Amino acid sequence: MYALSQSPEPQPMIPVLDAYRAPDGATLLVWCPHCRRYHQHRAPVSSAPRIAHCPTDGPSPYVRTGYKLRDAGPAPADVIARAAQQRPQPEGRQY
Ligand SMILES: [Zn+2]
Numbered sequence: 001m002y003a004l005s006q007s008p009e010p011q012p013m014i015p016v017l018d019a020y021r022a023p024d025g026a027t028l029l030v031w032c033p034h035c036r037r038y039h040q041h042r043a044p045v046s047s048a049p050r051i052a053h054c055p056t057d058g059p060s061p062y063v064r065t066g067y068k069l070r071d072a073g074p075a076p077a078d079v080i081a082r083a084a085q086q087r088p089q090p091e092g093r094q095y
Pocket of ligand 1: 053
């Protein structure tokens, strides 16, 4: 937990992204508007910020801030299909 009263620094704005629950129950599919792809995170959704899966040499600001996840419910069929069509992430970072 943050010690708000003792921190003179403002908290950085941490974005919140929708996380769809994949049918396997262990994977969350998170659309990244900067990478224009789904990042996969381990379920369940929690309040803790996640480390962004964006390439560190790319334009995504999430590399610096990370992001929080919001449960968006079971993944719709089109989300599952689009995520399955993606090639593995170049740097191979998962979770
Ligand atoms: Zn990304």
